[in-house]
Amino acid sequence: MEAPTWKNPVIRWIDDRLPLFTMMQHDLVDYPTPKNLNYWWNFGSLAGIVLVIMIATGVFLAMQYTPHVDHAFESVERIMRDVNYGWLMRYLHMNGASMFFIVVFIHMFRGLYYGSYKSPREVLWILGVFILLAMMATAFMGYVLPWGQMSFWGATVITNLFSAIPFVGESIVTWLWGGFSVDNATLNRFFALHYLLPFIIFALVFLHLVALHTSKSNNPLGIDVKSPQDTIPFTPYYTVKDMFGLGVFMIVYLGFVFFSPNFFGEPDNYIKANPMVTPAHIVPEWYFLPFYAILRAITFDIGIPFTGIVILDAKLLGVIAMFGSIIVLLFLPWLDRSPVRSARFRPVYKQFFWIFLIDCLILGYVGANPPEGYFVILGQLATAYYFAHFLIIMPLLGWLERPRALPSSISAAVTPAGVGIPARGAAE
């Protein structure tokens, strides 16, 4: 694509020295996008917008927040009661976190359904997994900042996971805490990191976009772009479509903010942290529930049979399983052996995709409940299936499944049979 010639002399002068305007022209306007993207493709840009909203509201909150165990809870209440529109900033930030995960989870399931992780988009997908990890760390530390009961006890439970590491676990936990319990030093570093990580996410998102614009967008058919008539320029087509999607999203998001702002929250977090009182049920935020279920699913040690020697105890195995449930995503591009991307042409994979989605919902349900009775076995079965989906089903399907015939091109798929491929610009 050749560089546009800028008429405005000031723009031309800058662009000759720093091609900002040319880059914007290429990546936001001309970017050739498959013309058949459906609304599931809106969630990527939505996630980017939510990130910006989170950073903006977060910066304003930080101006009034005090990261100290004696003042954090009070400073949040001051934001809620006395700071002009502080309640709005906080509710936007609080619900924005939930919206961020909803949008990103949908974005990821879209990638799974349409095979967006496959060659040549492996690096794009891997960057996405890193973004998810960074988001989870950021959200976890952000939830600690109001210093409510769930903040404190959530932080205690999660940081204690690292004590499962053999030999050095306890030392690592002390190092993470900056002391011998979750205390002021912990709150301070969590605040520092909670402010830092979003900018790292921003940088990862930038790389994610560079990778996207290098390998170009996948599409619901999962086939490559064959000719210019398969694509349309990003602007105006997808800019307006994304704006419309943003409007719908904002109605849902602000609907929660204004009319049910504590829907996703825990009442216990309106009680100030008290190290002497443990809440009856310590539950993480809803977006961590499936991972929490995987953590708690491992209730058995692995050792040498009949000797009583334990090699990996249940706690460590649980931690490995929880982190493994995300790490396994990094290998998905190579675990899936099928040459066909889109589930539309993979009749068997399509079924397993929905089963996997239901499995994730079951894990979330199990994670929300105390690990008693049938929830234990349900959580174990769902965890086993989670890993089986990636490690057994995906590789096997590549061998066993007979994909349906692919259309010859994106245009051909929407052209009525017998009409043939129209000339460019005609009857598109």
Next chain:
Amino acid sequence: MKKNLFAAAFAAAVACSGAAHASSAAAPLPEVAWSFDGLFGTFDRAQMQRGYQVYKEVCHSCHGLRYIAFRNLQSLGFTPDQVTTIAAEFEVQDGPNDDGDMFMRTAKAADRIPSPFPNDQAARVANNGALPPDLSLIVDARLGGANYVHALMVGYRDPAPEGAHVQDGMYYNEYFPGHQIGMPPPLSDDRVTYADGTQATLDQQAKDVTAFLAWASEPNLEERKQLGVSVILFLIVLTAMLYALKRHIWSDVHH
């Protein structure tokens, strides 16, 4: 399919939040039609003033309200003069003065409502070992919110139902998790005398004080809902226009 996925996601969110709480709940809470419920809900000024009276005359002997300043009471419909009078009924500690001493003085509108006990230990000693929680956030901090607080006020059963074990110095409450609560029944018929002539039944007082505490938990509720209605209406119009624009721009694409 799109609808299904959305429905599934929302069902999951609801199930999660519901399930997370289900285990700690006791009997189902009686539903009260609060004036502040719903999209257009507002606080009932007369009810909140009655609720403040119940708080001051009954609850305040044990429970603080530390995030509320007297000036905030203007939101209940009190005039600035009335607020000054209300504040003057309390004493707060101030200081140190020029001699380096702390001293007590009459409260002003800018002061927070003073808590009944200087610290948690003093509160426990005076209450048989139990700590009466501060009520500033009680409605937000309890599952079930206003319905729970109201239910707790009216949920005492004396004698306790057969088979229920109640320790000495504890009381049976149908809605308290575990049913044994350290707080004696705080309200009964005509515990306070309302100036506006409202019959002070147990239920009426419970509703009034709960409405007051709901306001204390979230003093910005009315502003939030009013702003929300305009924002959502604006977004609906904007989104409809964006949809029309999208249709128009896409009309030349066969996709």
